[in-house]
Amino acid sequence: MFHPLRVAEIERLTDDAVAVTFQVPAELRETFRHVPGQHIALRRTVDGREIRRTYSICTPASDEPALRVGIRLVEDGEFSTYALKELAVGDTVDVMAPSGRFVLAPRPGHFVGIVGGSGITPVLSIVATLLTRRPDARFCLIRSDRTAASTMFLEEVADLKDRFPDRFQLVSVLSREDQQSGLPSGRLDEERLREMLPALLPVASVDGWYLCGPYGLVQAAERALRTLQVPRNRIHEEIFHISEPTPAELAAATGSSPSLPGAAAPLRASARSTVTATLDGRAGSWPVLDGEPLLETVLRNRADAPYACKGGVCGTCRAFLVRGEVRMDRNYALEDEEVTSGYVLACQSHPVTEEVELDFDR
Structure with a gap:
């Protein structure tokens, strides 16, 4: 069920990304109370055609829910183009109640996030809520962005470093720009992650891994973790911006085998x-x-x-x-x-x- 919510604030994060905050009336506070990591669906109608998109909530969970999402411009994206170029404070948007299972209810332990680009959005909510509520929890955030100028929520992440210097570890990698300090630039592929993670962390004792971002990064991180003997039930994933899958991607996503000569025939839909x-x-x-x-x-x-x-x-x-x-x-x-x-x-x-x-x- 959708509810019309008023846009309370629009903040420009980068040249191609904004943070949109919605005003939640008192009677809908319970409806929009979220678990860290959840997302909301937004809806608009254009020429009688309905457009729906999901965006992760970036604000910490609280008793009075603040509903803020990060939206990055996607090429030919109907909703993201509207959000960056037309949406204004005071406008009303249809919003669905929070959902999703890429979540971390605050608990003791050591947790790690590996994110790329706008994949920071749900993890930002997870980290802020966890460290605020649990003094016995630690979090390491490994984030990959194209350039410093394209990095979303820089100030929010810097604030977490200042507030929790002993319990929040930040590792930043830029794929298309050299950094004055820190890790060398370049993509976080499977080989690099497999070598880097044991040098940064006690991999075996991490209680939960949260992978979020483009398909390639998430899959590379999962493969690296499985090679490092991390149990599958400790790995949680959320994919952003999926294109049409290749046969290999389709097989990995469905857990089935692609059609190959001599292979068993895949399940087929019933005609009636x-x-x-x-x-x-x-x-x-x-x-x-x-x-x-x-x-x-x-x-x-x-x-x-x-x-x-x-x-x-x-x-x-x-x-x-x-x-x-x-x-x-x-x-x-x-x-x-x-x-x-x-x-x-x-x-x-x-x-x-x-x-x-x-x-x-x-």
Whole structure:
């Protein structure tokens, strides 16, 4: 469900990024209370066409939620272009309640974030909340940006260094610009991370790794951590800006094997399938059109079905698979444990069996 919220402030962060703060009325404070790391979906309608995008909340969790998101301009991005060039203080934007499972509820321990570009946004909320609430917690932030001028939330991160000098470690890498001090410039690829992380940290004793940013960086960091024997359940990921997947990416995202000569045939969608979906306590059953993702089937009959990106990234359309079997095209939002427990992304799911049942309320 969306709520119209007034834009209270727009702050220019870099030439191509802004921070937008929304005013949350008293009656919606509980609705917009967030766990550090969550995101919100924003909606606008242009010529009768609905545009939805998700943006991570960068403010710490608090009793009186301050709703601030970072928005970076994406090439040909319909919403980001609007946010940077047209959106003004006093305007109203439709905003969905916070969601997402790339979160860290404050607890004791040693945690690390590896982020690239705008991937700093949710991790900023995680770090600020954790260090403020837990004096027995430490955090190391490893961030990669193109240049110093393109780095988002410089002041906020510097403030954390000043406030928590003994418990906050910052490592900055620029991929396209030399630094006067610190690490040499260049991309954080798998090989570099594999060599760098043990020199910086006691890898085996880190309680949680939070990887956020472009697909390439997140996947390189995960591979490096797995090579360093980090258990998969300590690695948490959120991908930004996914393009159409290659066969290798698709196989990695779905946990299946790509079609190769001599390989077992992949699961195929059923030609005649029906989906039953429960949403807000009401259930309905509808035929699935040929090649149609289950989310589209539900949306044709229930306009209130939850979704944002439709790209398998944000996880807004997560649903529990009650019965039947589905094939997911891609999955960059659900943890392995969620998939094992029976959750799927409706926007990426195609029916394999003739009858499929989803529960969006679980």
